[in-house]
Amino acid sequence: MNERAGTPAQQSDLIDVEALIRAYHELRPDVAIPEQRVVFGTSGHRGSSLKTSFNEHHIAATTQAIVEYRASQGITGPLFIGADTHALSAPAMTTALEVLVGNEVRVLVDEFSDFVPTPALSHAILRWNNSPERRAEGEADGIVVTPSHNPPSDGGFKYNPPHGGPADSDATSWIAARANELIAGGLREVRLNEASAVETYDFRGAYVADLENIVDIEAIRRSSIRIGADPLGGASVGYWGAIRDHYGLDLTVVNQEVDPRWAFMTLDWDGKIRMDPSSPSAMASVLAHRDDFDILTGNDADADRHGIVTPDAGLMNPNHFLVVAIDYLFRHRPGWRVDAAIGKTLVSSSMIDRVAEALGRRLWEVPVGFKWFVPGLIDGSVGFGGEESAGASFLRFDGTVWTTDKDGILLCLLASEIRAVTGKSPSRLYAALVEKYGDPxxxxxxxxxxxxxxxxxxxxxxxxxxxxxxxxxxxxxxxxxxxxxxxxxxxxxxxxxxxxxxxxxxxxxxxxxxxxxxxxxxxxxxxxxxxxxxxxxxxxx
Structure with a gap:
């Protein structure tokens, strides 16, 4: 633990945004150096332009590779694309658009030039592909430009195929190999054109209006509980106000500031700026407001992670909230299949196993990576999929798919539903579960x-x-x-x-x-x- 963990960032901690963007355009990767190759992890390719691991050549080549991959898979519909608030996200999105337009791919960007959370993009892909009329125009897929909760110097680039979730390793391995081949060839096979002639889509409006089909918004409104939401300077910044206004909730957006340096953050455990809503150090400034609200939440930069704060316990351990969410949902979602399983990654708490047994539900334990939950969420055989790193999603009231990527906004709203319906905070409900099943x-x-x-x-x-x-x-x-x-x-x-x-x-x-x-x-x-x-x-x- 760094001695400055949990303290406000100082000038010396902040990135030089101009230098970061300049390096993005000027530095050229050498794929003979392993650290400068395109490499897809569990959530896409990530790196920093200053380390020549996330630069214009990487994004141009990766986008061209995605174009070729989707063509090989017969994906002919539109490609949804959105970006978060990291400094490298905007230039990377511009590069991607130039390649997509150069390849005559139909592209949909946000109607209001807003930031796009990862779950909103997954929601858009599924909404298109689940509509017979739209699907007749061709299946849609998408790109999210985000390194998630990583430090401000990082960039990230993730491909979501037509199932709406993270691409599997077969797809990402092919894309990465082809991208590195294109870089080695000096981008001669990359087709670029001015980023014009793109269509627009209201990511925020479609996502917010649909929330009533997965969260008991009416119960939240009737309870008049006080909700605080901190986007931590991320892509959900415009979404929380829209949720408040659309549904008439007593909801305060605690911090509406967007700063690619994240100068308002407190330092994470290792002394770095990192927008991790599950970290007490990164959430220290949010925790200062814990007594002002019945439920206080945080999201990371692309809003695929959640942090839940209660007045009685402060920031909940992510595993603890997953346990409470599972126990609550499988008791309050009668529209789900009776055989719908509980999905967890194998490094998540065994408390989930004990709750699953008590609920009489099948436990589905998979490797690390949200991609493993995708098939079960699509066909309704998995009611809830969650990771110990504060990422999860679940089904609509009627048992159909909502998103196939992690949805931090959704889990934050679920915390408010739990508080409204049960009259108890999620942390108190976890304490009750500990009395039944043990205290891990x-x-x-x-x-x-x-x-x-x-x-x-x-x-x-x-x-x-x-x-x-x-x-x-x-x-x-x-x-x-x-x-x-x-x-x-x-x-x-x-x-x-x-x-x-x-x-x-x-x-x-x-x-x-x-x-x-x-x-x-x-x-x-x-x-x-x-x-x-x-x-x-x-x-x-």
Missing amino acids: VYERVDAVATPAQKAALGRLDGEAIAAAELAGEPITATLSRAPGNDAPIGGVKVVTEHAWFAARPSGTEDVYKIYAESFLGEDHLRHVQAEARRIVDEALG
Whole structure:
């Protein structure tokens, strides 16, 4: 924890926006250098122009690759595109538009030149493709220009195919490989034209008007609860006021400032500016208002993550709110399929497992990455999909799909519905669940690893774990594939009756991540974490 974590950003912490944008246009990547290649992680290609990892050539080549990919898949409809408030998002969107127009792709941008949250773009794609009349014009897909909650110096570029969610690894691997090929060829095969002749779409209006079909807005309005919403300078800044006005809620937009430097932020745990609504350090200025509202929320830069603050507990741990949301939704959504499963990533809390069992619902445990929830959300076989990193979405009242990407705005509104319907804060409801199912302690830490060790960990088979015990308990399972869909987890998970740990390599740093949880207290968690390092190190040799 950095000594300045949770304190206001100072001038020395702020980026030079002009230098960042200048580097975007001037620096040329060399794809022979691994750090300068196009690489798609779980949420698209990310990097910084100053490090020559997110520059004009990257975006031009990636967009051309997307054009070629969608053509190979027979995607002939419009492409929705939107961007968040990061400094690199606007120039990257301009580059993308030039390539899309140059390739004669039908493009839809925001009608009011507003920022576009990730869930609003997913909603737009699905709305188009679920309309027989519009679908007859060709399936739609989309691009979101965002690095999510990453620092102000970063840029991000994500492709969402016609299912509306993050593209799967088959698509992203092809796009990245083709983009790097185009860069190596000096962009000679990239077609560009002036970014004109684009159509518009009211992302905000369509999204806001549809919310009454997934959240009990009337219950919120009747309760007259006081709601505070902080966009943290992100793409939801225009959405919260629109929600208030459209539905007549007692809702205050706590901070309406947009600043690509994020000068108003408090520093995250490591001393960096990071718009993470699940971090107490990043949310320190928001937490100062906790007593002013019945429910206070935060979103990250593209609004796909949520932070829930209550007067009695402050900022809720993301796992805790996921548990409350699941328990509430599966008791208050009679229109969902009776066999609709509860989706969780394998590094989310086992408290979810216990709640799922009590609800009599099937648990669907998948690898890290929201893309795994997409098929189940589309056909209604998964009622709720959530990640420990404060990302989730769920079905409409009638059991049909809402978004297939994470929706932080939706989860924030759900917190208000829960408060309005039950009369209790989500944090008090979690305390009641703890009395029934136990009180887990959860933490993620990093351990140093060489590139070779990281690669080995990503390929590790659960059978390579020789240990029989973990922190004094017999090991009941060693997993290298997810129980829900048998997909490789890119690491290993070790489980006992009262604890578990999972180890996965970092995609950007020379470390591996250890997620661990214990129902036997913090001392036992420390024991689990220490043994996790030893077990993984032995397996890696």
